[in-house]
Amino acid sequence: MLNRPAYRLNPQDVGQKKGIGINVLFNNNTNVFNQTFTTKEQVKSNLINYILTDKGERFFNPQFGGNLRASLFEPDTTFDSVAARLETEIIAFIPNIIIRDIIIKKQSDLNLINLVLEYSINNQNDNLVINVSTTNLSR
Amino acid sequence: MANVPDIKYFDKDFNTLKQDLINYARTYFQNNYMDFSPSAPGNMFIEMAAYIGDILSFYTDTQLQETLLLYAQERKNIIALAYALGYRPKITSVSTVNLDVYQLLPSDGAPNYAPDFRYTLRLGKNSSVKSISKPNITFITQDLVNFRFSSSFDPTTITIYQYYTGTTNPQYYLLKKQVEAISGQIKTTTFNFGNPEQFPTVVINDSNIIQVLSVTDSENNQYYEVPYLAQDTIFDETLNISMNEPNYYNDNDNACFLLRLKKVDRRFVTRFNDDNNLLLEFGSGVTSSPDEVIIPNPDNVGIGLVDGISKLNMAYDPSNFQYTNEYGVAPSNTTLTVTYLVGGGAEANLPSDDIGLGSVVNITVDNFNLNNSILTIVENSLRFNNPEPSSGGGPGETTEQIRLQALANFPTQNRNVTKADYLVRALSMPAKFGYISKAYVSQNYLVANDTDKQNFITNNPLALSICVLSTDINGKITTTSNTIKQNLKTYLSYHKMASDAIIIKDAYYANIKINFDISVLPAYNSQEVLTKAITEIQNYFNIDKWQINQPIIYSNIYNLIGAVKGVQSVINVDITNLAGGNYSPYSYDIKGATKQGVIYPSLDPMIFEVRFPDTDIYGKVVTY
Numbered sequence: 028m029l030n031r032p033a034y035r036l037n038p039q040d041v042g043q044k045k046g047i048g049i050n051v052l053f054n055n056n057t058n059v060f061n062q063t064f065t066t067k068e069q070v071k072s073n074l075i076n077y078i079l080t081d082k083g084e085r086f087f088n089p090q091f092g093g094n095l096r097a098s099l100f101e102p103d104t105t106f107d108s109v110a111a112r113l114e115t116e117i118i119a120f121i122p123n124i125i126i127r128d129i130i131i132k133k134q135s136d137l138n139l140i141n142l143v144l145e146y147s148i149n150n151q152n153d154n155l156v157i158n159v160s161t162t163n164l165s166r
Numbered sequence: 167m168a169n170v171p172d173i174k175y176f177d178k179d180f181n182t183l184k185q186d187l188i189n190y191a192r193t194y195f196q197n198n199y200m201d202f203s204p205s206a207p208g209n210m211f212i213e214m215a216a217y218i219g220d221i222l223s224f225y226t227d228t229q230l231q232e233t234l235l236l237y238a239q240e241r242k243n244i245i246a247l248a249y250a251l252g253y254r255p256k257i258t259s260v261s262t263v264n265l266d267v268y269q270l271l272p273s274d275g276a277p278n279y280a281p282d283f284r285y286t287l288r289l290g291k292n293s294s295v296k297s298i299s300k301p302n303i304t305f306i307t308q309d310l311v312n313f314r315f316s317s318s319f320d321p322t323t324i325t326i327y328q329y330y331t332g333t334t335n336p337q338y339y340l341l342k343k344q345v346e347a348i349s350g351q352i353k354t355t356t357f358n359f360g361n362p363e364q365f366p367t368v369v370i371n372d373s374n375i376i377q378v379l380s381v382t383d384s385e386n387n388q389y390y391e392v393p394y395l396a397q398d399t400i401f402d403e404t405l406n407i408s409m410n411e412p413n414y415y416n417d418n419d420n421a422c423f424l425l426r427l428k429k430v431d432r433r434f435v436t437r438f439n440d441d442n443n444l445l446l447e448f449g450s451g452v453t454s455s456p457d458e459v460i461i462p463n464p465d466n467v468g469i470g471l472v473d474g475i476s477k478l479n480m481a482y483d484p485s486n487f488q489y490t491n492e493y494g495v496a497p498s499n500t501t502l503t504v505t506y507l508v509g510g511g512a513e514a515n516l517p518s519d520d521i522g523l524g525s526v527v528n529i530t531v532d533n534f535n536l537n538n539s540i541l542t543i544v545e546n547s548l549r550f551n552n553p554e555p556s557s558g559g560g561p562g563e564t565t566e567q568i569r570l571q572a573l574a575n576f577p578t579q580n581r582n583v584t585k586a587d588y589l590v591r592a593l594s595m596p597a598k599f600g601y602i603s604k605a606y607v608s609q610n611y612l613v614a615n616d617t618d619k620q621n622f623i624t625n626n627p628l629a630l631s632i633c634v635l636s637t638d639i640n641g642k643i644t645t646t647s648n649t650i651k652q653n654l655k656t657y658l659s660y661h662k663m664a665s666d667a668i669i670i671k672d673a674y675y676a677n678i679k680i681n682f683d684i685s686v687l688p689a690y691n692s693q694e695v696l697t698k699a700i701t702e703i704q705n706y707f708n709i710d711k712w713q714i715n716q717p718i719i720y721s722n723i724y725n726l727i728g729a730v731k732g733v734q735s736v737i738n739v740d741i742t743n744l745a746g747g748n749y750s751p752y753s754y755d756i757k758g759a760t761k762q763g764v765i766y767p768s769l770d771p772m773i774f775e776v777r778f779p780d781t782d783i784y785g786k787v788v789t790y
Contacts, residue, residue, distance in 0.1 A: 048201035049208045062198070073205040086217050087180055091204055120205045 035149045037066040051075045066123075070148050073121055074155055078113070078142065091120065095140055095159040106131035106140075113144075124148045178223040184216035235572060241565045242440030248572035249437055252393070255568045257442045258374040258510030261349040261559030263552045265295065265521060267311050270327055270547035271339045272540050279335045281324060284536060285544045286313035286341070290528030292379060294352065295550045298523045303514050305347040305521050305556070306507060310405075313341045317601070320344075347521070349559055350376050350509030362498040364450035374562075375444045376507040378436055383500040390430040395449050395493040401660065402428035403599070406649065417649035421600035425653040427660070433494040442562070446504070449494025514559035522550040582661045585630065588668070592632055595657045600650025603643065604635040606714035606771045610669055630666065632658075633673035633714060633771040643675045643709060643750075643775045673714050674772035676754035677744040679782045680707070682727060683737040685789070690732030692787040699730045703783045707776040714773045718765040727785075737788055741765060749777055 047069040050061035063069040080092035093116070098109050110129040117126060130143040140159040147153065171194065177183045188202050191212070199208055231237045235247040248255055267289065274282040289311035297303040316322035320343070327340035357368040370378075381389035390400050403423045406414060414424060434448045529545055563571065582588045585607040592605040610629035634654065636646040646654075651670050658668055680703060686692045706726055720739060727736045745753035752772075759766050767774070776782050 045196075045200065046198040048199060048206050051207045063201075069201050069206070072207055073201070073203065076207045076210070077205045085210075086213055088204060121203070 033150060037149060040065050048072065051079075067148050067151060067153060070121060070124055071153060071155060074117070074124075074144065074146075075157070077117065077120055078144075078155075078157055079159075090116075093117075095142065095157075099138060099140060099159065106133060127152070177219070178227075180213075180216050180220040183219040183223075184213055187212045187215055235569060238569070240440075244565050244569050244572075245438060245440060248568050251572045251576040253568075253572035253575040254393075255438055255563055255571075257438050257562035258376060258508075259558060259560040259562060260376055260510040261305075261514035261516070261556040263305060263347055263516075263521060263556035264344050264554065265305065265307065265347045266551045266553055267343050267345055268547070268549040268551075269313055269341050270544055271313070271324075271341050272544070273336045273339065276335075281339045281341075283314055284532070284534040285541060286531075287544065287548065288312050288314075288530045288532075289345075289548075290530065292352065293527040295347065295521055295527075296523040297516050298520050300513070300516065301523060303349060303516065304351050304509070305514075306350045306352065308346045308348060311343050311345045313343060348376070348509075349511075349514030349556065350507040352379065352505060353508055354503060354505050357502045357504065359497045359500050359502065362496060364496060365447060365493070366496055367445055367447045368502070368504075369439070370444040370446070370504065370506060372444070372506070372508055373442060374508045374510050375438075375442070376509060378444070378446070379505045379507055381434065381446070381502055381504050383432075383497055383502050385500065387432055389432040389434055389448070389497070389502070390428075391436060392430070392433045392494075393435070395433065395435055395447070398431070398433070398494070399427045399429050400433075401656075402426045414649040414652065417600075417647040421647065421649040421653055423599050423653075424649070425599045425656045427656060431495050432497075444506070448496050451493065451495045510559055510562070512560050514556065516552070516556045518552055518555050521552040521556065581663065582658070582666070583663065588630060588632060588658070588662075591658060591661055592634065592654060595654055599653040599657065600647065601636055602634050602646065602650065602654060603637040603709075604673065604712075604714050604773055606633045606673055607631070608633075608771065610667075628667055629669055631669050631671055631771075633671045635673045635675060635714070635773065637709075641709070642777055643773065645672050671771075674752050674768065674770055675750050675775050676752060676767075676772055677749040677775050677777045677782070678718075678756070679742050679744050680723070680776065680784065681738075681740045681742070682723070682785045683788045684727060684785065685734045685737060686787050687732050687734045692789075695730060695732035696785050696787050699727045699733060700783050700785050702726050702730055703785075704776075704779040707774075707779065707783070709775055712773055712775070714771045715767050716773070717767060718774055720760075720763040720765075744777070744782065750775070 044064055046062040046064060047066060048063050049072070050063050050068065051072045052061055053059060063072060077091070078093035078095060081096055082092045082094040083089045085091040093113055095109075098106070101109070110131050113129055114126050117124070124146045125148075126144070126146045128143075128145040130145075132141045133139070134141065138160055142155075142157045142159065144155040144157070145152070146155070171190070173190075174182075174186045177186050191199055191202075202209060202212075232240060232243045233247075235244065235251065238244050238247060245255055269287050271281050271283070271285055273279040289307065291307060291310050293307045293311075294304045295307070297305075313322055323342045325340045325342075326336045327338040329335060330337045353372065355370060355372075359366060378391055381391075383389070392398070392400060403425060406417065406421055406424045414421070431451070434446050437445045437447070439445055527548065529548070531541065531545075582591055588607045589605050592602050592607075595602055608631050610631045632654075634646045634651070635643050636650060638644045654670060655668075662668060682699070682703070684696070684699060686695045703723065703726065706723070718741065720741075723739050724736045727733060727739070741756055743754045743756050745751065754768065754772070756765055759768070765774070
């Protein structure tokens with residue numbers, strides 16, 4: 028008998044279609060906000076929101092944020108410590124995901140950090156790629 | 167039931183606002199938004215709304231706080247609230263001192279060699295005198311110094327200064343008076359005014375401003391400072407001389423000034439702003455017509471409106487009359503010269519004998535065809551000195567002091583409401599307008615004649631009686647002169663309620679003599695004990711401690727003498743009345759007024775006085 032993969036369904040993802048939250052991309056032509064309707068979508072938005080926020084940026088929550096911009100000029104070329112910190116903090120703020128890998132690469136000539144986050148939510152794998160530079164944050 | 171959103175109105179801070187916004191979204195938007203975790207992007211917008219709510223709550227609280235004097239924190243708001251309550255903050259504290267002022271006075275020569283008072287000088291108010299050790303510190307005199315005037319509260323002392331050579335005939339006398347002076351420096355600035363403008367303001371940008379001394383325009387019109395622009399009268403003092411007042415000048419030995427109210431159209435108010443500069447605000451009038459023509463009356467109210475039945479319930483804008491002289495004339499097309507006083511500070515607290523250098527003095531002399539060379543000597547002889555150190559100089563009031571002073575000032579409002587208010591106000595009249603040494607305030611009473619009934623006495627609810635007494639040059643009680651009473655009437659009118667009536671009367675005074683007998687313990691010196699007992703009685707009857715309508719209680723005197731060390735027993739105390747001659751013209755029946763060991767004053771307000779304590783208190787030691 029073949030082992031069937033185990034799926035976990037969040038109650039919010041079944042039944043009538045309901046809005047979970049909003050997507051961080053505020054570039055919808057018709058609406059200001061793009062709604063998310065699945066936990067997977069929403070978690071991705073939450074991750075982006077967390078990683079692209081600097082510490083101290085959030086009112087009354089100074090520890091919130093990936094603080095990647097502050098790491099741009101760190102001499103640590105492997106960024107192992109940053110990856111370890113991020114893993115700990117992300118689990119604290121978004122506990123329903125499992126982080127499988129965090130890869131951070133620095134392109135010193137471009138003043139750019141490239142972050143690849145591989146994670147799973149409800150046994151579904153997903154990944155996130157974010158580039159952080161001195162001038163902008165993008166994914 | 168209508169679906170009314172459950173809005174919480176008691177949230178004020180970020181956390182409670184955020185939590186209630188989350189609860190609100192959970193309740194009313196449960197199908198559109200569910201992720202309230204800290205990392206959710208939507209949370210950012212909830213927090214931003216809570217942030218704005220927190221700020222709005224803060225400013226709402228702050229604005230309310232800053233409108234209440236008890237809680238306001240910003241200095242400019244506390245100053246504004248203090249002014250609104252009628253208190254004028256002090257931004258510097260001046261040092262004060264009593265200066266001795268000297269002048270030489272020639273004798274009138276043979277045969278009497280008496281002082282020739284034609285050469286007496288008058289030194290104007292605001293004369294300035296410099297410190298010897300710190301010449302940059304000056305003191306400004308606060309009153310006129312009139313060497314010709316002498317009274318118990320403003321005496322002129324005369325000593326012989328120089329004799330004619332080889333004789334004992336005085337050639338020059340030395341006159342000495344005292345005047346109060348404050349540390350300060352007179353400065354002047356000018357302001358140009360163009361076209362007429364309502365309520366124009368100008369600011370004197372200087373530090374440690376004490377007060378504005380004068381404001382005059384290009385045409386030499388004087389502008390007067392008033393507490394409020396709506397107040398159109400000020401106190402005006404004029405010398406009590408025959409030229410100014412033929413009715414009262416005979417009393418100028420006890421009231422050298424006459425107090426009058428003067429109506430002023432040109433006026434201004436001053437306010438310190440939060441950086442301690444002084445702002446002057448003028449009125450709004452642009453017409454030269456007198457006020458009386460412009461104030462509202464049935465003829466000019468509603469000018470321009472159609473008459474008729476519809477006018478009966480017409481509302482009129484009271485500010486129609488605001489743009490007249492009612493708030494004073496606004497200066498226009500002129501230049502105002504403002505003279506003001508700056509100074510104060512702790513450095514102006516100087517030691518004694520240090521103030522008297524290079525004075526700027528405004529001297530006037532009456533024209534009696536005087537000898538010019540002698541007059542020059544007299545004028546050059548003017549000297550100042552401070553026998554006591556100057557004191558009181560320091561920084562101005564702190565914000566907290568302004569708050570407390572304004573709160574304390576508010577209940578009184580400078581007005582007389584209670585009997586105690588009238589008493590204090592009468593006693594505080596400046597001495598140059600006459601000295602009220604004793605005052606007693608009571609409800610006035612009426613004596614009514616009724617043909618059917620007996621005469622009866624009843625309270626008059628519409629009037630107060632103020633019974634007053636003064637002191638003569640020797641500090642003895644005397645009847646208050648009509649001039650002083652006239653000045654008191656003017657003075658009180660400024661502070662009395664519009665509906666109050668005040669009747670100023672003379673109080674009576676009765677002089678008494680005290681005889682007492684004591685026995686002394688064997689081990690004590692009789693003379694010494696007796697002297698101590700007499701001293702105790704003298705202190706007890708010191709007129710400064712006595713008030714009108716105060717009874718004499720025999721047991722108090724017995725106890726007082728009995729407490730003197732060495733007194734074995736007080737055998738007898740006898741109090742009798744003295745009248746006529748150097749004593750009071752009023753006699754008093756002491757025996758008839760004595761009930762159960764207390765000598766009561768008369769129904770008409772009166773005071774007991776031991777006029778000559780050295781002779782009117784007589785004690786003896788009885789031995790067996």
